[in-house]
Amino acid sequence: MKQINKLKSILLAVIVAFTACDTVDFGDTNVDPNNPSNAVTSLLLTNVQRGMSGYIASTTSNLYVQYLSNGQYDEESRYQTLNWNTDGAYALLQDVKQIIEINTNPDTRVAAQAYGSNGNQIAAATILKVWYYQMMTERWGYxxxxxxxxxxxxxxxxxxxQQDIYNGLFAELDSALASIDSGNGPDGDILFGGDMTMWRTFANTIKMTMALRLSKADAATGRTKFNEALSAGAISSNANNIQYTYLTEDTNDNPWQDRFESRRDYLMSDVFVNALIGSGTNTAPEDPRLAQMAELSTNGGVYVGAPYGQSNSAxxxxxxxxxxIINKGDAPLMIYTYAEVLFARAEAAAMGWTTENAATLYGQAVTASMTQWGVSTLDAATYLAANAYTSVDDIAYEKWVSLFLQGYNSWAEWRRFKAMGTESRIxxxxxxxxxxNANGIPQRHGYSATAASLNEANYNAAIAAQGADELNTVLWLFK
Known part of the structure; x- marks a missing residue:
């Protein structure tokens, strides 16, 4: 009998052990500290910011606005590519979404404070989201x-x-600005090192840029948003220029240096070089910025641009x-500059959006651009004296020059100037x-080649509303 009772006790213990397994806490036994289950927001932020480089250093957009010409292979300057894939941008926007969700979810937001205040992380992520979407809708439209x-x-x-996206982005910018608090800035911030004052400046500069883009499509909204950004504070000096700073190491060096390590294919365009030579000579150009933007030719020792849209193998x-830039791995590339802000303010004044003086701001903008490019005060003053403000066409031309190598930004501005009828000097x-099938300088990019098959009904609705999925279709902003 005792033996039977002993067996019952053992069996009961086994049953209890197995039925209790669902409630036993094994602590961190199955947790791999090297592969956290929750994403680290600082790493996500760095990844999103690093993704900006591909757009800032774009070759195609700089060819569209004819700063550059191709070398031997001229297809890019003849607009060979119709379909452009959005997957990379949406992948980065998914990282943005994760940062916001982690800092919002009650289950994760407290732990996320190890990487900066929740409000400041949300603000930074949202501002980056707006930057990406603005660039994207100005490329594709809907x-x-x-x-x-x-x-x-x-x-x-x-x-x-595009109108709904723009309206949504303005609202998101306002939300981001309201989210900025006195806590720690975000970790992993390779643009501003967690400086929330610069994040605020970045947001207001984006808002000012977007507002001016509306000058043809929706001037009333543009004027309102422009003045909001002006009063809140966009870039206010060359010291505040917003730039992507590269490293000398190959994992994050300037893409232009990488390109020229493998093939010397991108040349200064004859369109741009001839414009800056102006009334000067090919060794002493009228515009002193040319000597800071370009090198003398190897053969001949002069400033000479390669014919645009042609094969230039020599x-x-x-x-x-x-x-x-091309031989310096850590050379920064500009995202927004003080000169750009001043030109925007000059144009806004000329349109009657503000009470500022267009001519004064134009002069300050040209001077700021000269300073940015390392031109002496005397040379800048000499140039400005010979190129005084007469109309908005002058602003358009000088802004085009000042945006050298800021391809996507310049392309958007050229399309807007064309819509406004002020691009003739360019x-x-x-x-x-x-x-x-391009019939002129592209007005947009075509959607991915798989867009129609993956989301047919919505793709077709967008095409029906916006126009053919071609490079020639003019977007709402630029009609």
Missing amino acids: LPYSEANDASNTTKPVYDS TDDYSFITNN GLVAPPNLLS
Whole structure:
């Protein structure tokens, strides 16, 4: 009997042990400290910011606005590529979404404070989201926005209109600015080192830029938003220029240096070089910025641009981009500059959006651009005296010069100037023998080649509303 009772006791113990397994806390036994289950927001932020480099250092957009010409292979300057993929940008926006969710969710927001205050992390992520979406909608027009990156609810998001995207982005900027608090700035911030004053400046500069983009499409909204940004504070000196700072190490060095390590294919364009030579000579150009932006040709020792839209295999006959960019791994590239802000203020004044003086701001903008590029005060004053303000066309031309190598920003401004009828001094003309059925300088990018098959109904609705999925279709902002 005792033996039977002993067996019962053992059996009962085994049963209790197995039925209790669901409630036993094994602590961190199955947790790999090297692979955390929750994303680290500082790493996500760094990744999103590093993704900006591909757009800041774009070759295609700098060819569109004819700062550059191709070397031997001229297809890019003849607009060979029609379809452009948005997947990379949306992947980065998914990281942005994660940063915001981690800092909002009650289960994760407290732990996330180890990487900066919740409010400041949300603000930084939202500002970056706006920067990406502005650039994206100015490339493609209609895009998934309100339903984007929400696969749990829909895998076929609606394409929102450019106007709706812009309105949404303004609201998100205002929300981001309101979210900034006195706590620690975000860790992993390679743009501003967690300086929330600079994040505020960045947000207001984006708002000012977006507002001016509306000068043809929706001037009333543009004027309101412009003055909000002006009063709140955009970039106020060259010391505040917003730039992407590269490192000398190959993992994060200047893409222009990488390109020229493998092939010397990008040359200064004859359109740009001739404009800056102006009334001067090919060794002493009228615009002193040319000597800071370009090198003398290897053969001949003069400033000479390569014919735009043509094959230029004798590369040593032409000027290259300055060695301070193409041979310097840690050379920064500009995102927004003080000169750009001053030109925006000058144009806003000329349009009657503000009570500022257009001519004064124009002079300050030209001087700021000269200073940015290392031109002496005397040379800048001499140039300005010979190129005084007469009309908005002067602002358009000088802004185009000042945005050298800021391709996507300059392309958007050129399309806006064209819509406003103020681009004549810039004088860009498409080359002959265009590709991808282009009939002029591209007005947009075509959607991904798979866009129609993956989201057919919404793709078709966007095309019906916006126009053909071609490079020639003029977007709402630029009509």
